[in-house]
Amino acid sequence: MSSRAKNRHVLLLLGLAAGMFGFAFALVPLYDILCDITGINGKPALQAALHEEIEASESAIDREVTIQFLAKAARGMPWEFRPLENKMTVRPGEMNRVMFYVRNRSNHSVTGQAVPSISPGQAALYFKKIECFCFEQQELAAGGEMEIGVSFFVDVDMPAKINELTLSYTMFRVGDVEHEHLISHFEAERDDT
Amino acid sequence: MVAHAQIVPKKRHPLLAFAARWLFTTNHKEIGTLYLCLSFLLFFIAGSMAMFMRLELFEPGIQFVDPLFYNQLLTLHGLVMVFGAVMPAFVGLANWLIPMMIGAPDMALPRLNNFSFWILPFAFTLLLSSLFMEGGAPNFGWTFYAPLSTTYGPPSTDFFILGVHLMGISSIMGAINIIVTIVNLRAPGMTYMKMPMFVWTWLITAFLLIMVMPVLAGVVTMMLTDRHFGTSFFDAAGGGDPVLFQHIFWFFGHPEVYIMILPGFGIASQIIPTFARKKLFGYHSMVYATLAIAVLSFVVWGHHMFTTGMPLFAELFIMYATMLIAVPTGVKVFNWIATMWRGSMTFETPMLFAIAFVMMFTIGGFSGLMLALVPADIQYHDTYFVVAHFHYVLYPGAIFGTMGAVYYWLPKWCGHMVDERLGKLHFWCATFAVNLTFFPMHFTGLAGMPRRVPDYSLQFADFNMVSSIGAWLLGLTQILFLYIVVKTIRGGEKATAQVWEGAEGLEWTIPSPAPLHTFETPPVIAQDHGH
Numbered sequence: 001m002s003s004r005a006k007n008r009h010v011l012l013l014l015g016l017a018a019g020m021f022g023f024a025f026a027l028v029p030l031y032d033i034l035c036d037i038t039g040i041n042g043k044p045a046l047q048a049a050l051h052e053e054i055e056a057s058e059s060a061i062d063r064e065v066t067i068q069f070l071a072k073a074a075r076g077m078p079w080e081f082r083p084l085e086n087k088m089t090v091r092p093g094e095m096n097r098v099m100f101y102v103r104n105r106s107n108h109s110v111t112g113q114a115v116p117s118i119s120p121g122q123a124a125l126y127f128k129k130i131e132c133f134c135f136e137q138q139e140l141a142a143g144g145e146m147e148i149g150v151s152f153f154v155d156v157d158m159p160a161k162i163n164e165l166t167l168s169y170t171m172f173r174v175g176d177v178e179h180e181h182l183i184s185h186f187e188a189e190r191d192d193t
Numbered sequence: 194m195v196a197h198a199q200i201v202p203k204k205r206h207p208l209l210a211f212a213a214r215w216l217f218t219t220n221h222k223e224i225g226t227l228y229l230c231l232s233f234l235l236f237f238i239a240g241s242m243a244m245f246m247r248l249e250l251f252e253p254g255i256q257f258v259d260p261l262f263y264n265q266l267l268t269l270h271g272l273v274m275v276f277g278a279v280m281p282a283f284v285g286l287a288n289w290l291i292p293m294m295i296g297a298p299d300m301a302l303p304r305l306n307n308f309s310f311w312i313l314p315f316a317f318t319l320l321l322s323s324l325f326m327e328g329g330a331p332n333f334g335w336t337f338y339a340p341l342s343t344t345y346g347p348p349s350t351d352f353f354i355l356g357v358h359l360m361g362i363s364s365i366m367g368a369i370n371i372i373v374t375i376v377n378l379r380a381p382g383m384t385y386m387k388m389p390m391f392v393w394t395w396l397i398t399a400f401l402l403i404m405v406m407p408v409l410a411g412v413v414t415m416m417l418t419d420r421h422f423g424t425s426f427f428d429a430a431g432g433g434d435p436v437l438f439q440h441i442f443w444f445f446g447h448p449e450v451y452i453m454i455l456p457g458f459g460i461a462s463q464i465i466p467t468f469a470r471k472k473l474f475g476y477h478s479m480v481y482a483t484l485a486i487a488v489l490s491f492v493v494w495g496h497h498m499f500t501t502g503m504p505l506f507a508e509l510f511i512m513y514a515t516m517l518i519a520v521p522t523g524v525k526v527f528n529w530i531a532t533m534w535r536g537s538m539t540f541e542t543p544m545l546f547a548i549a550f551v552m553m554f555t556i557g558g559f560s561g562l563m564l565a566l567v568p569a570d571i572q573y574h575d576t577y578f579v580v581a582h583f584h585y586v587l588y589p590g591a592i593f594g595t596m597g598a599v600y601y602w603l604p605k606w607c608g609h610m611v612d613e614r615l616g617k618l619h620f621w622c623a624t625f626a627v628n629l630t631f632f633p634m635h636f637t638g639l640a641g642m643p644r645r646v647p648d649y650s651l652q653f654a655d656f657n658m659v660s661s662i663g664a665w666l667l668g669l670t671q672i673l674f675l676y677i678v679v680k681t682i683r684g685g686e687k688a689t690a691q692v693w694e695g696a697e698g699l700e701w702t703i704p705s706p707a708p709l710h711t712f713e714t715p716p717v718i719a720q721d722h723g724h
């Protein structure tokens with residue numbers, strides 16, 4: 001055996017191991033892309049529905065879909081955050097608006113960012129927002145309160161087997177080191193579109 | 194050619210000299226022994242945790258073990274068995290046997306070999322010390338799903354993460370060593386297609402290790418940053434996804450289960466021809482079947498996740514791919530049976546273990562096929578049926594494989610024959626106890642008993658009592674095994690070089706006990722040797 005060959009093999013194998021370590025991390029964006037395409041993990045689009053989409057679904061169809069709303073403040077977020085309506089029955093294609101209430105319970109000003117999620121996951125592709133507080137950040141002075149809203153419609157193409165879905169929001173504190181990267185992620189995504 | 198760093202000065206205290214010898218050894222046989230001893234110790238530790246679990250499960254209700262502590266026992270039992278008992282035992286066998294089987298003087302990277310081993314005691318001390326920490330040991334199962342292990346994990350989770358990193362480094366270095374040895378150090382004339390099956394299965398296992406241990410390292414790193422550095426890989430509320438954890442984990446996890454069985458396949462393929470006094474049937478198909486199993490194992494991880502809400506297409510693909518693995522697995526089973534067919538069989542202890550391996554592993558393969566069916570798995574997932582499945586492939590598979598290997602090669606290692614009477618007693622007790630323990634779990638599982646519970650409803654009481662009795666019996670048989678191994682090392686009938694009448698292969702040309710240094714000059718491989 002030549003020790004050159006041996007060293008080359010060791011390096012190649014170490015390279016393979018390093019590559020697989022990288023691959024584990026590459027799975028993260030890959031997974032997001034796959035879920036984006038298939039809409040299976042309930043991560044709804046983070047931007048407003050396209051104009052064409054809105055036009056295409058002008059006419060409401062005769063079918064009922066029940067939507068539940070959930071809202072919660074993330075750990076370390078001193079806000080009260082809740083939907084004003086818990087449930088709404090809508091028809092696909094029809095425009096709707098739902099309001100949420102937020103109040104800053106702390107004694108200093110806090111900025112928040114809400115992150116939405118939809119279940120069942122398959123419904124995420126068909127839940128279209130026209131305008132949403134989750135598209136931007138909210139700032140509340142100490143003790144401040146406000147109502148924030150989402151305008152949305154359910155795509156007429158949503159499979160008939162889904163007749164109930166849940167829209168939930170988690171409100172994060174912005175500027176929290178913990179979630180800074182998240183916010184920049186959202187900004188990057190919004191700038192893309 | 195290979196430097197042995199065994200410079201032990203003359204006038205040391207004997208104890209120091211002893212410690213230095215084992216601490217600094219770079220000899221593949223001594224390192225093999227170290228691996229085997231450590232894995233046996235960890236097997237006892239993880240096994241005694243199982244004894245406590247079975248004690249709690251003896252009767253419905255909570256009697257002896259606090260449910261929270263039960264979760265810790267369960268987690269450590271799984272982790273230590275997988276990473277501490279099964280994997281190091283196989284690496285120990287690889288160290289002992291691969292150089293002797295391919296006619297090499299040692300492993301290619303002896304000092305790395307020493308390092309790979311000595312990481313392990315530290316890794317497991319870290320992991321096991323978590324039992325004594327505030328907040329207790331990890332309690333989220335050996336699969337450490339997020340968010341149980343991230344948001345809700347006890348503080349000791351960080352020790353677990355570090356421990357897994359260390360084990361990963363050890364395994365990767367061990368695997369690199371094995372591949373480089375097999376590729377570079379084969380004696381002249383020992384072509385790939387003449388290598389004994391054990392060497393082949395380890396070559397493939399080593400590639401699996403190099404490809405998936407880094408993924409495991411990746412996933413625990415993500416856990417660590419999620420826990421402490423503000424990322425949200427697995428936190429839905431922060432834009433991540435806990436299901437992603439399962440994908441990455443099982444991308445590691447499914448090949449991992451083959452890492453725990455392929456060397457066992459190799460062992461059975463060595464033992465059966467010896468005692469059937471025939472060449473291994475279908476050597477080439479065995480090699481290709483092993484390769485096929487390894488390749489397929491990368492695309493079936495989703496069968497652990499059928500209930501997470503996958504798209505139908507993915508479920509179908511994974512279901513068919515999983516069932517496809519049964520084909521090369523079946524090829525192997527049929528080849529073993531064909532090797533025995535019309536052989537002049539004798540039933541020494543290693544052969545009994547090998548035959549039991551084939552039969553009971555097949556039972557586990559069949560329950561695996563049942564679990565591969567999506568509609569069935571949606572029923573069986575997370576029940577005791579899964580526990581029955583993986584214990585059938587792991588106990589009579591990986592553990593019986595290792596024990597068979599010890600009975601088979603121990604005379605070569607220590608120069609004494611095993612007391613056949615005791616060996617057979619051990620075998621029959623263990624076989625009886627394994628089935629008594631794990632077979633009833635099929636029934637409780639099908640009847641709906643969930644896994645990972647310290648308490649259960651009354652209708653499962655009888656079967657659980659049987660399982661518990663079986664488990665304690667199984668625990669006792671380990672003491673018998675330990676006794677037999679120690680007794681054989683200390684004395685017994687002298688073994689010949691060939692040890693077993695029908696044994697073929699380079700390791701049987703070396704005197705017994707094998708001298709510390711073998712094949713300093715490469716052996717001549719007879720042209721008709723091999724297959």
Ligand code: HEM
Nearest residue numbers: 450453454496497519558561562564565574575579583586
């Ligand atoms: C014909 C071959 C096999 C098939 C079709 C198969 C199939 C499966 C399936 C579908 C599951 C998931 C069950 C569930 O969680 O609902 C499973 C679990 C498992 N299998 Fe297998 N399997 C096979 C062989 C093996 C082998 C050879 C091993 C190890 C030596 C193994 C070890 C495991 C383990 C440890 C689990 C449980 C993991 C956990 O959730 O903790 N399997 N198997």
Ligand SMILES: [Cu+2]
Nearest residue numbers: 447450496497
């Ligand atoms: Cu699997």
